[in-house]
Amino acid sequence: MTTADPPASKRSPVLPRSWHRGVMRGLPGARRAGALAWLILATALIPACSDSTPRNVLLIVVDTLRWDRVGAYGHDRNTSPVMDALATEGVRFERAYASAPWTMPSVASLITGLYPTGHGVMTAMTGMSGKVLTLAEILRDRGFRTGGVVSNHLIRSRPGRGFAQGYDTYRGSEAQGHDHVSTPGVTNQAIEMLRDFARTDAPFLLFVHYFDPHFNYRRHPEVDFAPARVGRLDGRRDIHQLRSLLKELSEAEIAFLLDLYDEEIFFTDAGIGRLIEVLREVGAYDSTVIVVTSDHGEEFRDHGWLGHTRTLYQELVRVPLIISAPGYRGEPRVVPELVSLVSITPTLLDLLGIDREGFRFHESSLEGHMRGEVGDAPAFVLTEVGFLPPGMPRGVKRAFKKAIVGKRYTLIRDEETRKIELYDLEADPGETNDLSAARPALRDQLLRELEARLGRARQGAIPPDLRHLSEEEIESLRALGYVGS
Numbered sequence: 250m251t252t253a254d255p256p257a258s259k260r261s262p263v264l265p266r267s268w269h270r271g272v273m274r275g276l277p278g279a280r281r282a283g284a285l286a287w288l289i290l291a292t293a294l295i296p297a298c299s300d301s302t303p304r305n306v307l308l309i310v311v312d313t314l315r316w317d318r319v320g321a322y323g324h325d326r327n328t329s330p331v332m333d334a335l336a337t338e339g340v341r342f343e344r345a346y347a348s349a350p351w352t353m354p355s356v357a358s359l360i361t362g363l364y365p366t367g368h369g370v371m372t373a374m375t376g377m378s379g380k381v382l383t384l385a386e387i388l389r390d391r392g393f394r395t396g397g398v399v400s401n402h403l404i405r406s407r408p409g410r411g412f413a414q415g416y417d418t419y420r421g422s423e424a425q426g427h428d429h430v431s432t433p434g435v436t437n438q439a440i441e442m443l444r445d446f447a448r449t450d451a452p453f454l455l456f457v458h459y460f461d462p463h464f465n466y467r468r469h470p471e472v473d474f475a476p477a478r479v480g481r482l483d484g485r486r487d488i489h490q491l492r493s494l495l496k497e498l499s500e501a502e503i504a505f506l507l508d509l510y511d512e513e514i515f516f517t518d519a520g521i522g523r524l525i526e527v528l529r530e531v532g533a534y535d536s537t538v539i540v541v542t543s544d545h546g547e548e549f550r551d552h553g554w555l556g557h558t559r560t561l562y563q564e565l566v567r568v569p570l571i572i573s574a575p576g577y578r579g580e581p582r583v584v585p586e587l588v589s590l591v592s593i594t595p596t597l598l599d600l601l602g603i604d605r606e607g608f609r610f611h612e613s614s615l616e617g618h619m620r621g622e623v624g625d626a627p628a629f630v631l632t633e634v635g636f637l638p639p640g641m642p643r644g645v646k647r648a649f650k651k652a653i654v655g656k657r658y659t660l661i662r663d664e665e666t667r668k669i670e671l672y673d674l675e676a677d678p679g680e681t682n683d684l685s686a687a688r689p690a691l692r693d694q695l696l697r698e699l700e701a702r703l704g705r706a707r708q709g710a711i712p713p714d715l716r717h718l719s720e721e722e723i724e725s726l727r728a729l730g731y732v733g734s
């Protein structure tokens with residue numbers, strides 16, 4: 250671990266004047282007051298170093314958040330003042346990886362500590378088995394009150410899907426597809442749960458899943474990062490329309506999509522700010538571990554596609570990970586080592602002082618990293634995709650791939666064609682120059698690492714529940730862009 254000095258603009262949670270002018274101007278009165286309250290709180294952040302063991306967990310997942318569009322990760326636009334403030338007082342993991350490039354397998358890994366091969370949730374037709382132990386179940390068994398608010402219908406509570414395992418209350422009413430702006434509703438429901446939790450002395454787990462940065466990319470004019478229109482685009486086309494134009498979109502049009510995406514991130518970040526204000530208001534901030542991360546990134550034609558689910562390149566699997574925990578707050582800290590989101594569940598157990606004896610996780614806890622020890626850092630992390638579109642409509646490719654990401658190199662294997670790609674992430678961060686033929690010894694070494702990790706993940710793997718999708722679910726998947734139009 251290193252204690253790094255972030256750039257001056259990131260060092261203080263005080264926001265630049267241009268942001269203030271540009272954003273506050275457009276906010277309605279109540280939201281302006283809320284944003285101001287956050288600003289005042291953020292400016293007054295007192296390093297809350299405490300030796301006390303945290304009691305509660307606030308686990309925030311922002312769907313489809315690329316690490317490089319977050320200010321704390323070096324984005325040159327102020328998309329994420331709230332997340333940046335959390336990173337400033339907490340621990341930021343510079344190289345964190347999701348276990349999969351789409352929601353279901355990735356979130357399942359995050360809440361079980363198992364790679365997709367271990368929990369079996371690979372396609373939309375698989376559900377997490379009741380035999381899989383989730384973070385919520387572990388905590389509820391120890392007296393925690395557990396609540397979840399999710400806005401992606403893929404992880405809503407449905408028979409056989411398994412994501413609600415262990416929750417006293419699990420709400421999915423904000424999962425209404427792409428043209429529904431869900432951040433305010435998610436935040437309100439999460440605040441309601443938080444206030445309810447605060448009425449008793451029991452510790453709590455609150456899982457909050459935001460969705461707005463996920464396509465369709467919508468305008469949030471009050472944020473004002475994007476012009477009204479560029480070329481053929483004005484922020485109203487859905488993902489299928491954009492994909493049909495993908496090859497002919499100009500660079501300026503792609504940049505416009507990224508502007509819209511940044512607006513969605515900022516809008517979501519403000520919702521997280523409201524939630525954290527209430528965490529302080531109910532007096533739980535100093536006893537709560539806050540985790541902010543994402544289930545996967547997003548591709549803006551980096552490798553010829555728009556969206557996610559089909560490849561394992563960095564823009565899809567590398568994600569932000571920020572942990573702000575009592576006892577670890579104060580100086581900004583950056584962990585440069587590779588970590589997998591599979592580590593989040595064991596890390597939370599460690600931070601809460603819960604004995605991990607008897608539980609099986611595929612990667613170790615990050616608590617040592619947070620304390621400055623690097624002994625347990627994995628040399629490689631695994632990512633997997635086994636995406637099979639329901640009904641196999643024409644024009645939508647299946648994707649069965651495994652990748653091993655190392656400090657410098659990444660190797661991706663297509664499980665159907667057996668094609669192998671090898672990239673040098675230092676020399677070629679865009680992954681355009683495949684070295685698999687030029688570097689056979691390195692390729693073979695990484696293949697062995699891949700097999701070793703897959704072998705470990707297969708041991709004790711729990712088969713998923715297989716489920717038939719209803720017409721309504723297939724329609725939802727189509728609307729989500731996972732099935733061809």
Ligand SMILES: [Zn+2]
Nearest residue numbers: 312313352544
């Ligand atoms: Zn997702």
